Amino acid sequence: MHQERIARVAQQLAQTDHDIIFVAPGADLRYLTGYDALPLERLTCLAVRTTGEAWMIVPTLEKPSALAHKVPDMGIELLDWQETQNPYSLLMSAVGQPQRPLVNNLMWVEKAFGIQGASGTNVELAGKLLSDIREVKTPDEVTYLHEAGAAIDQVHMNMHKWLRPGRTEREVGKDIAEAILAAGHVTVDFVIVASGPNGASPHHEVSDRIIQAGEPVVVDIGGTMASGYCSDCTRMYVCGEPPAEYLEHYAVLMAAQEAARLHARPGVSCESVDAAARNVLESAGLGEQFIHRTGHGIGMETHEEPYIVIGNKSLLVPGHAFSIEPGFYFAGKYGARIEDIVTCTEVGIKSANNTTRELVVL
Amino acid sequence: MHQERIARVAQQLAQTDHDIIFVAPGADLRYLTGYDALPLERLTCLAVRTTGEAWMIVPTLEKPSALAHKVPDMGIELLDWQETQNPYSLLMSAVGQPQRPLVNNLMWVEKAFGIQGASGTNVELAGKLLSDIREVKTPDEVTYLHEAGAAIDQVHMNMHKWLRPGRTEREVGKDIAEAILAAGHVTVDFVIVASGPNGASPHHEVSDRIIQAGEPVVVDIGGTMASGYCSDCTRMYVCGEPPAEYLEHYAVLMAAQEAARLHARPGVSCESVDAAARNVLESAGLGEQFIHRTGHGIGMETHEEPYIVIGNKSLLVPGHAFSIEPGFYFAGKYGARIEDIVTCTEVGIKSANNTTRELVVL
Numbered sequence: 001m002h003q004e005r006i007a008r009v010a011q012q013l014a015q016t017d018h019d020i021i022f023v024a025p026g027a028d029l030r031y032l033t034g035y036d037a038l039p040l041e042r043l044t045c046l047a048v049r050t051t052g053e054a055w056m057i058v059p060t061l062e063k064p065s066a067l068a069h070k071v072p073d074m075g076i077e078l079l080d081w082q083e084t085q086n087p088y089s090l091l092m093s094a095v096g097q098p099q100r101p102l103v104n105n106l107m108w109v110e111k112a113f114g115i116q117g118a119s120g121t122n123v124e125l126a127g128k129l130l131s132d133i134r135e136v137k138t139p140d141e142v143t144y145l146h147e148a149g150a151a152i153d154q155v156h157m158n159m160h161k162w163l164r165p166g167r168t169e170r171e172v173g174k175d176i177a178e179a180i181l182a183a184g185h186v187t188v189d190f191v192i193v194a195s196g197p198n199g200a201s202p203h204h205e206v207s208d209r210i211i212q213a214g215e216p217v218v219v220d221i222g223g224t225m226a227s228g229y230c231s232d233c234t235r236m237y238v239c240g241e242p243p244a245e246y247l248e249h250y251a252v253l254m255a256a257q258e259a260a261r262l263h264a265r266p267g268v269s270c271e272s273v274d275a276a277a278r279n280v281l282e283s284a285g286l287g288e289q290f291i292h293r294t295g296h297g298i299g300m301e302t303h304e305e306p307y308i309v310i311g312n313k314s315l316l317v318p319g320h321a322f323s324i325e326p327g328f329y330f331a332g333k334y335g336a337r338i339e340d341i342v343t344c345t346e347v348g349i350k351s352a353n354n355t356t357r358e359l360v361v362l
Numbered sequence: 363m364h365q366e367r368i369a370r371v372a373q374q375l376a377q378t379d380h381d382i383i384f385v386a387p388g389a390d391l392r393y394l395t396g397y398d399a400l401p402l403e404r405l406t407c408l409a410v411r412t413t414g415e416a417w418m419i420v421p422t423l424e425k426p427s428a429l430a431h432k433v434p435d436m437g438i439e440l441l442d443w444q445e446t447q448n449p450y451s452l453l454m455s456a457v458g459q460p461q462r463p464l465v466n467n468l469m470w471v472e473k474a475f476g477i478q479g480a481s482g483t484n485v486e487l488a489g490k491l492l493s494d495i496r497e498v499k500t501p502d503e504v505t506y507l508h509e510a511g512a513a514i515d516q517v518h519m520n521m522h523k524w525l526r527p528g529r530t531e532r533e534v535g536k537d538i539a540e541a542i543l544a545a546g547h548v549t550v551d552f553v554i555v556a557s558g559p560n561g562a563s564p565h566h567e568v569s570d571r572i573i574q575a576g577e578p579v580v581v582d583i584g585g586t587m588a589s590g591y592c593s594d595c596t597r598m599y600v601c602g603e604p605p606a607e608y609l610e611h612y613a614v615l616m617a618a619q620e621a622a623r624l625h626a627r628p629g630v631s632c633e634s635v636d637a638a639a640r641n642v643l644e645s646a647g648l649g650e651q652f653i654h655r656t657g658h659g660i661g662m663e664t665h666e667e668p669y670i671v672i673g674n675k676s677l678l679v680p681g682h683a684f685s686i687e688p689g690f691y692f693a694g695k696y697g698a699r700i701e702d703i704v705t706c707t708e709v710g711i712k713s714a715n716n717t718t719r720e721l722v723v724l
Contacts, residue, residue, distance in 0.1 A: 038552075038565065041658075041665050061654040064563030064693065083655050084672050105472035110487055112471040125472055178540055187550070190400075201426030203400065292423040293445050296403075303403050310446050331426065 003074045005032050005133070006054055012129050014050040018100045021048050021126055022115055024107035027300040028130050030228055033076065035069040037062065043087040043111060046076070047095045055079060057091045088118035102126045131305040135297055136319040142343045144229035145298065145321050147184075149341050149352025152231035154183040155221060156355045160362050165213040165239045169193040173206035176221055185223030189230060189302055192220035199335030202292055202327065213240035216250075216334045216359070222302055230302045232323060233353045234339035237360045249286060249328055250336055250359050256280035256326045257338040257357065260294055260308075264324065265348045270312035277326040289328035297322045298341055320344040321352075365436045367394050367495070368416055374491050376412040380462045383410050383488055384477055386469035389662040390492050392590055395438065397431040399424065405449040405473060408438070409457045417441060419453045450480035464488045493667040497659055498681040504705045506591035507660065507683050509546075511703050511714025514593035516545040517583060518717045522724050527575040527601045531555040535568035538583055547585030551592060551664055554582040561697030564654055564689060575602035578612075578696045578721070584664055592664045594685060595715045596701035599722045611648060611690055612698055612721050618642035618688045619700040619719065622656055622670075626686065627710045632674035639688040651690035659684045660703055682706040683714075 009032065013021055023029050023046040025037040033056070037044045042059040057079040058066045072078050079094055081087040092098075103112045103123045116123050137145065155176060162175040173191045180188045194204040196215035204218075211217060215238065222232035236250070256277040263276035274294040281290045295308035298321050306314055308322055320343070327337030338357050342349040371394065375383055385391050385408040387399040395418070399406045404421040419441040420428045434440050441456055443449040454460075465474045465485045478485050499507065517538060524537040535553045542550045556566040558577035566580075573579060577600065584594035598612070618639040625638035636656040643652045657670035660683050668676055670684055682705070689699030700719050704711040 041669075059654075061564045064691075065565050068563060068566070103471055106470045108468045109465055109471045109474040109485075110467035112474075113487055123471075125475055174543065177543055181536065181539055201430060202423045203427050204430070292421075307403075329426075 002032060002034050006048055006074065006076070007052055008133055009048050009130065010050055010052040012133065013048065013102070016129070018102045018124070019050055020095060020098045021102040021104070021129070022046070022107070022123070023048070023104045024111050026104070026106050027304070028104045028106065028134070030300055031134055033069065033071060033074060035066060035071060036228070037065070039108070043081070043114065045091060045111065047091065049095065055091070055094050057081060057087055057094070059083070059087075088114045092118045100124065102129065104130055128305070134299060135305040136317060137299060137321050137343065138319070141229065141299065142319065142321065144225065144227040145341060145343060146350070146352045147227065148225045148229050148231035149233065151183040151185055151225065152180070152221060152223070152233045153353055153355050155179045156219070156233060156235045159219060159235070159237060159360065163211070163217060163219070163237055163239065163362055165211050168208050168210050169195055169198070169206040170208055172211070176219070180221060180223040184225060185231065186226050187224045189222045189224055190220070192218060194218040194335065196334055197332050200329045200331050200333060202329060202335070202337065211239065214238065214242060216242055216246055216336060218335055218337055220337065220339065228300050230298055230300070232298055232302050232339065232341055234325060234337045235355060235357070235360060236336050236338065237362055239362045242359065246334060247359070252281060252284040252286055253326060253328055253336050253338055254357055257324060257340075260324045260326065261340070261342065261349060261351070264316060264342065264344065266316055266318055266344060266346065268316055270306050270308050270314050270316065271310050273308045273316070273324070274310055277324070281326060281328065286328045289330060290326055291329055292327070295323035295325055316344045318344050318346050364395050368410055368436065368438070369414055370495055371410050371492065372412055372414040374495065375410065375464070378491070380464045380486070381412055382457060382460045383464040383466070383491070384408070384469070384485070385410070385466045386473050388466070388468050389666070390466045390468065390496070392662055393496055395431065395433060395436060397428060397433060398590070399427070401470070405443070405476065407453060407473065409453065411457070417453070417456050419443060419449055419456070421445070421449075448480075450476045454480045462486065464491065466492055490667070496661060497667040498679060499661060499683050499705065500681070503591065503661065504681065504683065506587065506589040507703060507705060508712070508714045509589065510587045510591050510593035511595065513545040513547055513587065514542070514583060514585070514595045515715055515717050517541045518581070518595060518597045521581060521597070521599060521722065525573070525579060525581070525599055525601065525724055527573050530570045530572050531557055531560070531568040532570055534573070538581070542583060542585040546587060547593065548588050549586045551584045551586055552582070554580060556580040556697065558696055559694050562691045562693050562695060564691060564697065564699065573601065576600065576604060578604055578608055578698060580697055580699055582699065582701065590662050592660055592662070594660055594664050594701065594703055596687060596699045597717060597719070597722060598698050598700065599724055601724045604721065608696060609721070614643060614646040614648055615688060615690055615698055615700055616719055619686060619702075622686045622688065623702070623704065623711060623713070626678060626704065626706065628678055628680055628706060628708065630678055632668050632670050632676050632678065633672050635670045635678070635686070636672055639686070643688060643690065648690045651692060652688055653691055654689070657685035657687055678706045680706050680708050
């Protein structure tokens, strides 16, 4: 599987006027090789030529780990460097002089400049070369995303155990973090518990604020499974009776989120999915309170292509996986967001998150 | 405090021929502003001029979060950009045309090239400009590191609850991850449980391998506290009776680790601390099995300056914080490492980790 992915990168590369691509640790490298090398100060880097030839350089102390991940079995030539060697020079000696090298977008600039320095050639961004491949998920990847969705659903279904008035967001968040691991994730990627006015900040995390009765609470949580695939799901809670006005807004938000889910299918543009949700909120006078795009792609990263945003005219195809998460935010008062991860099928979408989208009254 | 740190960056910058520095989310930004902005595809970036003027651009949806982190109160002009705007152009309009801009080393290359494109000027690496400031810890930062050390010590002290023959590394690792959070960390950064031959890979994480009686197990674990400072501590365990030969090697390793701790003090070079440990292992014929440097700095990142490695002639000063972690690795058999985080005092070092360094027999 990984060998095929690398071959595909080489094929795509051959259709450009670039001769080699360098890929640093991160989701791109995990996708291409299955090797979850840590992004460290020491250089680890994959290089793929248009011919399909591939090399990976790792620090000597990571060599056992690279071997355990069967790097050489994928047809990748494994190089290692000692603490006192220059890894960039070693890498260039192995791959030969690059003419127009690409680097993956999320490489640290110090590594990109290291490659630039050792090769004596300017590097350019891989741009969509890798994301065009990664954004269309195989059936196995779709399964992994639905497994991740089921795991985070488990956590939402148990929210009544932790979310209570009188507890702080941080206390609740700590319990949730433990539950994310207990549900089968290997890492906790983020825990947002945003009560009352904190809910007006879409990416508020947790604070020492004490949750009050009658306050809406945004709970947006996610982690990464052993498969390497991520979960991300937002549900809304309230302990006791919410303000009447909030319930009216919430009904609009549910309709907006449903409109986007009903609209999404192969052949429609990403921006039209955004519009489907946005139109409902705008019609109800909540357009200015919806201050972000409707969604983001997801896979081995929580945020990746395709982005469900105004201006993205790319068409959905089966295998695309993304969030549908409209929201509204009133500064100083409260906020709301409903988020599902969905995968595009041959005829529509399938949701990886399946707990109720209603406001959950605890 | 953050205002002083930014002023210090401006002063250091004024001593170079660079006129502005751009800093992306990550430890550099957290250190300078206290704002733990997520490293996302959307641009968030701090800019500091030699005059001390500072700007931060954030996506509009992150503005409440930036305000909650009191970014404007630090004298930083806060800009925000909508989903459909070009944040790089907006940022350049605010800061004025850069002449010789620096970027922090760990900025993603796509962001660095975005700045390069919008400014029409090549960016260069900040290099040691930021790390020279960050590597010397204040008394408060030293306290935070010792608190982190005490928290991870708690986890090691309870290892007997989880580490048993017949369990897999992954099962034990999951319990440890929960304990890292329960001990007061807000994130689990890494969990290495490397049994028997897996211990020969310094950065092996966990696997489905079942731990056997009599096998040495490397447990190297760390997390980040609410203060933002990291823990990192390795201890060695064995369930039952280890091989006699292993005990001999282990005694050498303890002596090597102690030699480095006794040697480290203000005024000695980083590489001499490495040599202090290495000489003991080499004298006992274990030099070739010690395949990595003796240590790394630690603070808001697990790995940062100063590195305790051959070739680093920098002298230790009070406030330096780093690991002392020699090891030995026999492919196919076993490995060992003993790691403490220490902080450099006026006269020597103080260890943040204080559980026994002996091989713990469970």
